[in-house]
Amino acid sequence: MKISIKNLAQLANLELSSSQLQTLEESIPSVIEHMDEIKHLDLSGVKQTNAVIEEENVYREDDVEHSLTQDEALKNAPNTYNGFLVVPYVFEENTDA
Amino acid sequence: MFLRRTQMLNKSISELSKLLKTRQISSVDLVKESYARIESLDPKLHSFITIRDKKDAFNDAENIVIDNTSSPLAGIPFSLKDAYVTENVRTTAGNKVLDAFIPPYNATVYTLLKNAGGILVGKNNQDAWGHGGSTENTSYQTAHNPWDLERITGGSSGGSAASIVSGMVSFAIGEDTGGSIRNPSSICNISGLKVTYGRVSRYGAIAYASSLDSVGPMAKSVEDLAIILEAIAGKDPKDATSSQRPVDQYSLHLQTNLKGKKIGLPKEFFVEGLDPQCKEILLKAAKQFEKEGAEIVEVSIPYLRYGVSIYYLIAMSETSSNLARYDAVRYGDKRELFSPETMRRIMIGTYALSAGYADELYKKAQKARTVLIQEFDQAFEKCDVLLSPVIPGKIRKIGELINDPVQNLLEDLYTVPINLVGLPSLAIPAGFTSDDLPIGMQLIGKKFAEQEILQFGHVYQQMTDWHIREPGM
Numbered sequence: 001m002k003i004s005i006k007n008l009a010q011l012a013n014l015e016l017s018s019s020q021l022q023t024l025e026e027s028i029p030s031v032i033e034h035m036d037e038i039k040h041l042d043l044s045g046v047k048q049t050n051a052v053i054e055e056e057n058v059y060r061e062d063d064v065e066h067s068l069t070q071d072e073a074l075k076n077a078p079n080t081y082n083g084f085l086v087v088p089y090v091f092e093e094n095t096d097a
Numbered sequence: 098m099f100l101r102r103t104q105m106l107n108k109s110i111s112e113l114s115k116l117l118k119t120r121q122i123s124s125v126d127l128v129k130e131s132y133a134r135i136e137s138l139d140p141k142l143h144s145f146i147t148i149r150d151k152k153d154a155f156n157d158a159e160n161i162v163i164d165n166t167s168s169p170l171a172g173i174p175f176s177l178k179d180a181y182v183t184e185n186v187r188t189t190a191g192n193k194v195l196d197a198f199i200p201p202y203n204a205t206v207y208t209l210l211k212n213a214g215g216i217l218v219g220k221n222n223q224d225a226w227g228h229g230g231s232t233e234n235t236s237y238q239t240a241h242n243p244w245d246l247e248r249i250t251g252g253s254s255g256g257s258a259a260s261i262v263s264g265m266v267s268f269a270i271g272e273d274t275g276g277s278i279r280n281p282s283s284i285c286n287i288s289g290l291k292v293t294y295g296r297v298s299r300y301g302a303i304a305y306a307s308s309l310d311s312v313g314p315m316a317k318s319v320e321d322l323a324i325i326l327e328a329i330a331g332k333d334p335k336d337a338t339s340s341q342r343p344v345d346q347y348s349l350h351l352q353t354n355l356k357g358k359k360i361g362l363p364k365e366f367f368v369e370g371l372d373p374q375c376k377e378i379l380l381k382a383a384k385q386f387e388k389e390g391a392e393i394v395e396v397s398i399p400y401l402r403y404g405v406s407i408y409y410l411i412a413m414s415e416t417s418s419n420l421a422r423y424d425a426v427r428y429g430d431k432r433e434l435f436s437p438e439t440m441r442r443i444m445i446g447t448y449a450l451s452a453g454y455a456d457e458l459y460k461k462a463q464k465a466r467t468v469l470i471q472e473f474d475q476a477f478e479k480c481d482v483l484l485s486p487v488i489p490g491k492i493r494k495i496g497e498l499i500n501d502p503v504q505n506l507l508e509d510l511y512t513v514p515i516n517l518v519g520l521p522s523l524a525i526p527a528g529f530t531s532d533d534l535p536i537g538m539q540l541i542g543k544k545f546a547e548q549e550i551l552q553f554g555h556v557y558q559q560m561t562d563w564h565i566r567e568p569g570m
Contacts, residue, residue, distance in 0.1 A: 008444040011451065012417060013424065014432055016440075023437050024444065027502045031445060034503055035406040039457045041465060048463035049470060051308050051338070052294050052519030058337040072201040076428035087426050 003029060105130055106174070106264045107567075110321045111348075113267065114169040124158035124172030124216060127267075131174040131218050134265045141246060143238040144259035146179045147187045147220040157216045169324050169348075171214025176269045178254045179220040180227065181312075182301045183207055186217075190303045191253075192225035193236040193434040194423050204301020205333050206270050206312050213328045218266060222256030225439055226420065227274050227305035229253050230508055232281070233499040234438045241495070242285060243568040244535060248492045251284030253277040257315050258285035262568060268316035268325055274305045275408055276487070276512025278313050279524035283487040283537025286526045288554070288564060289315040290322045293545045294519035295340040297326075298333030306415035307338075309408075309516040318564055319525060319554035323347035326547060345548045351555040356390030358553075361480030365401040366511060372490035378528035378536050383484055385560055386553070396476040396483070400469045401514055407469065408513035409506055410449050410462035417446030441502060470518045482553055483541040486511045487524055492534050515541055523550045526563035535563070 005025045009016050016024070070083055079086035105113065105127055116122045132151060139145055154174070163171045182188045182200035189195040207217070224234040232240035232255025240250040243263045250259045254271030258281035261269055271278040273291040282289030290313045297312040304310060314325035330344040360383060367376060383393050400407075420443055423429045435443070449458040476483065488508060498505045515522045520541055527538040542550040558564055 003448065005444065008447050008451075012440075012443050012447045013421065014435070014440060014443065016433070020433070020437070020440070024440060027437070028441055028444060030503050031409075031441065031506065032448065034506070035410050035445075035449075035458070037403060038406050038410060038461050038465060041403070041461065043461060043464040043468070046464040046467050048460055049466045050463060052470070053338050053340070054295075055338075055341065060334055068201055073427075075201060076198055078425055078430075085426055 003032065104264045106134065106267055107317070109318055110169055110173060110267060110316070110324050113173055114171070117163050117172045118165060118167070124161055124163070125155060127172065127174050128154050128158045128216055128218065131265055134263065135219070138263050138265065141241060142243060142259050142263060143240045144222055144250070144256040144263070144265065145176070145219045146189055146191065146222050146237045146256070149186055149217055149219050154216055154218050161214050163214065168213035168328060170210065170328055172216065173267045174216045174218045175210065176219050176221050176257060176260055176266045177207060177217060178223050178257050178269065178271045180223060180272050180303045181207055181270065182303065183217065183220065186220065188220060188303070189236070190226050191223040191235045191237065192436065192439065194429045194432065196236070196430065198428055202301065205298040205335060206329050207301065209329050210270070221254070221260060221269060224253035224255070225436055226303070226416065227253045227272060227277055228416070228439050228442055230276060230280050230505065231493065231498045232256060233495065234436055236436070239495055242492065244286065244533070245492070247494050248534070249284065249495055249498070251281035251492070254315065255281045258282055258287055258289070261285070261287050261315055261317060268314060268321055270329070271313060271315045272302055273311045273313055273516065274309045275412060275516050276509050278315055279487055279512050279522060279537070279539060280509070282315055282524040283526070284492050284535065286535035286537070286564065286566060287315060287317055288319055288322055288523070288525045289313065290326065290547070291515060291522045292326070292330070292547060293340070293521045295338050296330050296521070296545065296547065298331070298336040298339045300333055300335040304419045306412040307419060308415060309412060311516070319523065319551055319558050320348065320351060323351055323551050340545070342545055347548055347551055350548055351552055353552040353556065354390065355386060355553070355556055358391045359394050359480040360386055360391050361394050361396040361476055361483045363398045363401060363476065363483055363485060364395050365398055366485050370489055371486055374530050375486055375490065375536050379484065379486055379538050382527045382538055382557070385557060389556055389560070394480050396479050398469070398472045398476050400465060400472050403465055404469070404514040404517070405506055405510050407462045407465045408509070408517055410458055411466065411517070413442045413446035414449045414459045415446070417443045417450065438499070438502070466517050469514060473518045473520065477543050482550055485539040485541060487537045487539055491530060511539065515539070520544060521547050521550055523554045525554050525557065528563055
């Protein structure tokens with residue numbers, strides 16, 4: 001099966017230059033090929049391990065605690081407006097009114 | 098040329114603490130030495146990304162009150178891998194995406210060390226996001242090994258290892274997801290501890306793979322590691338995966354009798370693929386333990402042969418998810434600043450999680466992980482600790498691994514399985530090759546058996562002096 005590096009880049013929110021794309025197209029398939037050996041293992045009836053901890057459902061007290069101020073929370077944001085984060089368009093900009 | 102014996106920072110933590118508590122030296126003396134060492138050696142080593150503003154470090158050193166109730170860490174200069182957020186001190190995780198990131202809060206491990214009186218002097222160079230075993234995958238210049246400047250420091254906590262062995266700091270906190278504390282510790286001839294998953298809080302540690310990441314100490318001896326571990330282990334309400342189990346007084350119980358203890362050698366680790374000199378050194382180490390009364394047994398963990406594949410399917414999937422947050426909206430610069438190695442991992446992780454492939458790749462890897470855990474449990478019915486190599490061969494020259502993506506991953510085969518099963522592992526110096534390059538070994542324990550592996554390591558360091566040797570730069 002052919003892997004579309006371009007599609008993966010889009011899913012991963014990576015805008016690649018053509019040279020970046022080329023480097024990845026050349027290097028990714030051999031890494032994936034190596035890991036294919038897992039596909040052939042017979043693991044029917046085995047449960048997945050998602051975590052290696054002993055505890056379950058760890059809760060905290062329902063107390064209000066100090067968190068970051070709005071200024072602290074925004075101080076690393078590249079683009080803010082009146083105390084809000086400016087985000088890129090999610091949908092395409094609609095130019096028909 | 099190092100004149101190690103005249104350098105204060107080359108002393109053990111307990112020696113330094115005694116000198117500080119009896120006022121024979123001051124914390125300011127140590128911080129001065131630290132910065133002088135950094136200024137003279139780091140232009141060649143690149144073990145730091147950010148040096149903390151000297152006036153802040155000196156301020157801490159001048160104001161600290163050290164008395165008999167103080168922690169043994171009080172007044173002692175240390176560094177943090179740049180994966181730990183430090184309030185008002187730039188934190189990059191080794192990549193330009195966070196080049197301008199100034200965290201508004203502290204990682205728990207830093208808060209604990211600060212409360213103990215430790216003095217932070219800087220943030221260490223690393224493979225970006227933990228992606229690598231050579232500290233070459235960094236936006237901030239490749240780190241160089243003090244033992245041979247043309248060779249790697251190992252990684253991803255390579256900067257931490259180099260700064261300790263070159264006497265810039267007394268100790269550091271590294272981070273280990275697939276070997277990132279053990280690999281550079283071995284390669285730079287220091288001691289490093291990967292803890293049981295959940296033993297130390299991960300709050301404020303920039304995440305690579307959240308089911309595998311561990312926070313741990315790196316220092317010149319097992320005794321030092323035990324002291325640091327006491328200060329940083331424990332439940333943290335801010336990290337729901339941190340363990341509730343009580344923290345032992347590790348440094349008080351390092352002496353032990355090994356009579357009757359069993360050391361397992363996993364046979365799958367001692368086959369071709371392991372450099373003969375390395376094998377010889379490890380078997381000699383096993384013999385040393387036998388002299389102390391321990392028994393060597395062979396064990397088998399068949400799924401070790403799939404370790405690299407299982408690990409990378411899981412780690413790359415988890416990192417593709419964890420790195421999604423770097424979208425240049427709340428913080429950070431554009432994603433196109435990720436390195437090719439990081440992009441590879443994100444994209445392979447995306448692939449392994451995508452519709453149509455998730456069942457046979459990611460989910461299968463998590464099932465294989467279950468089998469590996471069961472096999473380790475079975476091996477531990479026959480022994481108390483496992484002895485293992487750290488890297489398969491000689492320390493690589495700079496440029497070898499970063500330019501060979503598959504080989505780069507295969508180099509991790511002895512370390513990654515331990516993260517998958519969540520067990521603790523201690524990496525300590527075990528000898529030198531015929532061309533004077535360090536070789537380390539792993540002592541792997543059962544869950545939360547940090548005390549036991551530290552005991553084995555301490556016994557070994559009392560019988561040998563590999564860990565005292567220093568590079569002559």
